[in-house]
Amino acid sequence: MDVTVDVVGGDEEVHAVDDDATYADLIRAAGFHPQEASVLVDGAPVPGDRPVDADRVRLLRLVKGGAGGRSDRDA
Numbered sequence: 001m002d003v004t005v006d007v008v009g010g011d012e013e014v015h016a017v018d019d020d021a022t023y024a025d026l027i028r029a030a031g032f033h034p035q036e037a038s039v040l041v042d043g044a045p046v047p048g049d050r051p052v053d054a055d056r057v058r059l060l061r062l063v064k065g066g067a068g069g070r071s072d073r074d075a
Contacts, residue, residue, distance in 0.1 A: 004056045005030050017052055024048035030059055037061050 001019055003026060006012045015029040023046050024034040034048045040058040 006058045008058055008060045021052045022049050026052055
């Protein structure tokens, strides 16, 4: 099954997953860990253990690091 994954703030990609794949499997196929991203189907989050039943989803990264940020200690 081919699923179009729109990564919020990133690119849109198509990933092939097995017919019995879960949304956690799809997150891994997109190159993320299930604890750092969530899949949205029709704008609502879906559990990682739910079988993939949509051919188009959005992937929202929940954890994103960055460099160059200032903290209160830097002030």
